[in-house]
Amino acid sequence: MKKGHGGLVIGSGMSGGVRYVYAQHCKISGGDRGIRLKSMRGRGGFVENICNAWATYTMAQASMMLNPFMPMWMQIGGALGDQLSALVRLQSPEGLWRTVLDDDTSYLETSASAVIAAALVLKGHPLHEQAIAKAYEGIVAQIDDDGSIRKVSAGTAVMYSAEDYKAISTKRIQGWGQGLTLAFLVSLLQRQGE
Secondary structure, eight states: OOSSSOSEEEOSOOTTOEEEEEEOSOOOOSSSOSEEEOOOTTOOOOEEEEEEHHHHHHHHHHHHHSOTTSHHHHHHHHHHHHHHHHHHHTOOTTSOEESSTTOTTSOEEHHHHHHHHHHHHHHTOGGGHHHHHHHHHHHHTTBOTTSOBSSOOSOOOOOSSHHHHHTSOOSOOTTTTHHHHHHHHHHHHHHHHO
16 A cells, blocks of 8 residues: 555444454555544444454564553553454464464464564563464474475455455465564564573
8 A cells, every 4th residue: 555544444334343354464655544443423333353463563562662651652552462362362273373363264374473473472471471382383383494484375455355365375475474484583582582
């Protein structure tokens, strides 16, 4: 997206509610906001289970840089804590997260899993340690000898349905997946060095 009022916009017609929106690999270089929720007065419904792996990671990074006495730190920290608590419950037994988080028929996706796991490391909550360890095992199992990463989505635009997300190819596209996997592994090494 290069201009407009949001890279990922939900609404304005939300009277029936919106749930289970997951976006990844979105590049927003212009516009006035990345994620926008909008509803006309009196026409709102509910919005739940919105996840963007990059937003999760960015919130974790931002919460480390902000002064804890700033109101924004509390807003970001609270939203991040809520999101990570929900994501930990949706982690698969293999340690990865699915491209449609709560749909067991959707494929496991490594790059988004890596960035979610990196956010868990950065947040540093002791109750997330088991999820981090499980993510490590699942992510490392997807790294080939040549360093390429398996089970990486070939890109995710904002789709119309869960079925559309499930149809996105996971065939290896250039170097996709390595950067996010490295972000997770580096976060583990940095934590070890503290």
